[in-house]
Amino acid sequence: MTRSWPRVAIVDETMREGMQIESADIPIDDKVRLLDALSLTGLQTIVVGSFVSPKWVPQMTEIDKLLEKFEPRPGVTYTALALNQRGVQRRAEFSPPLTLPSGRERHITRVHLCDIFVQRNTNRTRDNEISAWPQIVERAVAESATEASIGLNAAWGSNWVGEFSLDERMELLGRQYELWREAGIKVTRLWLGDPMSWNVPPTVAEQVEAAVRTWPDIDTVHLHLHNARGLAMTSAYAAMEVLSADRQLVLDSAVVGLGGCPYCGNGRATGMIPTEDLVHLLESLGITTGVDLERLVEVGALAEEIIGRRLESHVTHAGPRPGPDQLYPMDLPLVETLDDALHFRPGHPMPGGSRPWPAPIESFQRPNPSATGSNPPATRAQRTP
Numbered sequence: 001m002t003r004s005w006p007r008v009a010i011v012d013e014t015m016r017e018g019m020q021i022e023s024a025d026i027p028i029d030d031k032v033r034l035l036d037a038l039s040l041t042g043l044q045t046i047v048v049g050s051f052v053s054p055k056w057v058p059q060m061t062e063i064d065k066l067l068e069k070f071e072p073r074p075g076v077t078y079t080a081l082a083l084n085q086r087g088v089q090r091r092a093e094f095s096p097p098l099t100l101p102s103g104r105e106r107h108i109t110r111v112h113l114c115d116i117f118v119q120r121n122t123n124r125t126r127d128n129e130i131s132a133w134p135q136i137v138e139r140a141v142a143e144s145a146t147e148a149s150i151g152l153n154a155a156w157g158s159n160w161v162g163e164f165s166l167d168e169r170m171e172l173l174g175r176q177y178e179l180w181r182e183a184g185i186k187v188t189r190l191w192l193g194d195p196m197s198w199n200v201p202p203t204v205a206e207q208v209e210a211a212v213r214t215w216p217d218i219d220t221v222h223l224h225l226h227n228a229r230g231l232a233m234t235s236a237y238a239a240m241e242v243l244s245a246d247r248q249l250v251l252d253s254a255v256v257g258l259g260g261c262p263y264c265g266n267g268r269a270t271g272m273i274p275t276e277d278l279v280h281l282l283e284s285l286g287i288t289t290g291v292d293l294e295r296l297v298e299v300g301a302l303a304e305e306i307i308g309r310r311l312e313s314h315v316t317h318a319g320p321r322p323g324p325d326q327l328y329p330m331d332l333p334l335v336e337t338l339d340d341a342l343h344f345r346p347g348h349p350m351p352g353g354s355r356p357w358p359a360p361i362e363s364f365q366r367p368n369p370s371a372t373g374s375n376p377p378a379t380r381a382q383r384t385p
Contacts, residue, residue, distance in 0.1 A: 003244040003246070005243075005286075006240060006245060006246075006248055006249045007242055007245075007247070007249070008250075008284075008289075009044070009045065009250045010045070010250075010251055010253055010275065010289065010291070011046075011222075011250060011251070011252045011253070012038060012043050012046045012252075012254065012255070012275050013047050013252050013253065013254045013259060013272055014258055014275070015034065015038070015049050015108060016036055016047040016049050016080070017254050017265065018258030018259050018272070019031065019049065019258075020049075020059050020260075021258075021260035021261065022062060022258070022268075022307055023260065024058040025059070026059075026306060027282075028062045028065050030306045031062075031306075032070050033128050033306070034047065034302060034303060035048060035069055035070045036071050036294075037299045038143055038255070038299055039071065039072070040292075041292050041295045041299060042290045042291040042292050043076065043275070043291055043296075044076060045077055045079065045081070046077070047068065047235065048063070048067065048070075048078050048079070048098070049063040049081070050081035050083070050131045051063060051080060051086075051090045051091045052082075053286050060246065062088075063080070064094075065091075066158070067097065068264075072097040074300065078099060078337060079099055080098055081113060084146075092252050095184050098134050101228075103147060104145075104148050104149045105149065107137075107140040107143075107145045107149065107185070108148065108151055108189075108191065109136050109137070109149075109151070109179065110129070110149075110150070110151035111133075111151075112126055112153045113153070113155060113158070113161075113164045113168060113172065114126075114160060114161050114164075115127075115161075115324050116158065117154050117159075118154070119264040121261070121263040121264075130175075132178065133179055135182060135184050139180050140183070140185055141184075141185070145185055146185060146186065147185065147187075147188050148185045148186070148188070148189075149187065149188075150173050150176040150177055150180070150189075150191070151176075151190065151191030151193070151216060152173060152191075153194075153195065154194070154198075155194055155198075155207070155265040156194055156198040156199050156203055156204070156207075158198070159196050159264060164198075166203070166206055169207055170211075173190070173211065174214075174375035176385065185218050187217060187218060188218055188219050188220065188251075189206075189218065189219070189220050189221075189371075190212075190215075190221070191222045191224070192204075192207065192208075193224040193262075193353075194222075194223075194224065194225045194232075195261050195270070196226065196228070196266070197225075197226040197227060197229050197234040197266065198229075199226075199231055199232060200231055200233045200235065201231065201235045202238065203239050204223070204225075204236075205235075205238035205239060205242045207241040208239045208242055218247075219247050220247065221239065221247065221250070222250040223236060223249070223252065225251075226259065226261075226271065227259075227271050227273055227312070228270035228271070229270055230306065232272070233281065235378070236251050236278070236318045237281070241268035248337070252273075253274065254271070254272040254273075254274070254275060255274060255296065255300045255303050256303050256304060256312060256313040257271040257272055257274040257277075257311055257312030257313055258271055258311060259272035271311070273314060274300070274311075274312060274315065275296060275300075276296045276297055276299075276315040277313055277314050279291045279296060279315075280315045280320045280321075284321065294346070297315060297319070297345065298345070300315075301316060308375075310338070317341060318341060319341075320342035321334070322344065326344065330360075330361040330363065330385060331355060331360055333352060333354060333355050334351070334354055335351050336353065337351075373377055
């Protein structure tokens with residue numbers, strides 16, 4: 001049976017979420033190489049970094065140079081995070097190439113459920129965040145806004161407080177919704193963040209379903225899920241299952257699972273959904289992304305080269321499911337090592353291991369083996385038509 005899915009949009013956070021937790025010594029030219037390579041993959045939205053204090057986030061010290069040196073590509077929306085007025089002013093100086101928040105993405109109320117985390121992360125309390133809501137709504141009214149967003153961060157749980165309930169989430173979302181309703185502004189977007197990776201599929205699905213049932217004008221749900229405990233992809237899939245085809249699901253991700261927060265207690269261990277794994281899932285479900293997965297795999301490999309260690313992606317290391325023109329040779333030697341497993345990538349040598357079967361393999365399932373290479377040549381690039 002053909003399944004109906006919501007529209008899914010990917011926001012790639014490699015350059016912001018990913019780079020903010022890596023070494024501040026990564027050369028700016030390497031960051032430019034990585035951003036330029038991302039721009040060529042077909043990704044439609046890329047977050048290039050954040051305008052924050054270099055004292056606390058030295059990895060973002062050279063964001064100005066990055067924006068001056070990289071090559072913007074037509075059709076790609078480039079955004080950046082700004083957490084205070086000074087950051088907002090600096091960001092505005094780079095528009096274009098940056099696209100600044102507008103509409104309901106600009107007019108958003110948001111609060112962390114964990115008071116401890118928000119103090120560690122932004123030196124504010126939860127009450128400080130809540131007390132700012134009326135001013136946000138007043139500004140939206142002054143700008144004649146017609147739509148707005150509501151949001152929660154640390155939505156499902158905290159490494160310092162524990163798990164949060166659906167009732168706690170709905171109460172804080174409801175308070176935001178009422179402020180916008182009283183101002184005559186429709187709430188059409190929900191943002192949910194999970195910096196400490198407390199997401200599990202049933203509770204994510206429960207929250208998304210409860211929100212769109214309670215406030216049916218919400219047509220877009222944006223999830224920022226961290227993956228420290230390995231459930232972010234399945235939680236995103238659970239959200240897809242409860243959203244109808246007339247709604248949109250926006251998912252944040254980063255190549256090879258880069259990402260993390262120094263304030264959450266897990267550091268680099270709390271990475272993001274790998275963008276290439278997410279693209280592979282969506283395309284396998286018949287959801288067109290417009291992303292060139294082969295190029296994206298190469299970006300993942302470039303990211304690992306720049307950072308200097310193997311990261312968490314599956315598709316970058318094992319490859320996507322091979323299509324008709326990329327099926328493995330039937331006489332492919334035994335593959336054991338991680339390096340040998342890279343034979344699917346263009347230019348990588350085929351493994352040189354043994355073949356314990358006594359004669360070349362033939363099968364009725366591959367009546368024309370030469371179409372994809374029965375006897376493996378030197379590289380995949382040579383055997384791909």
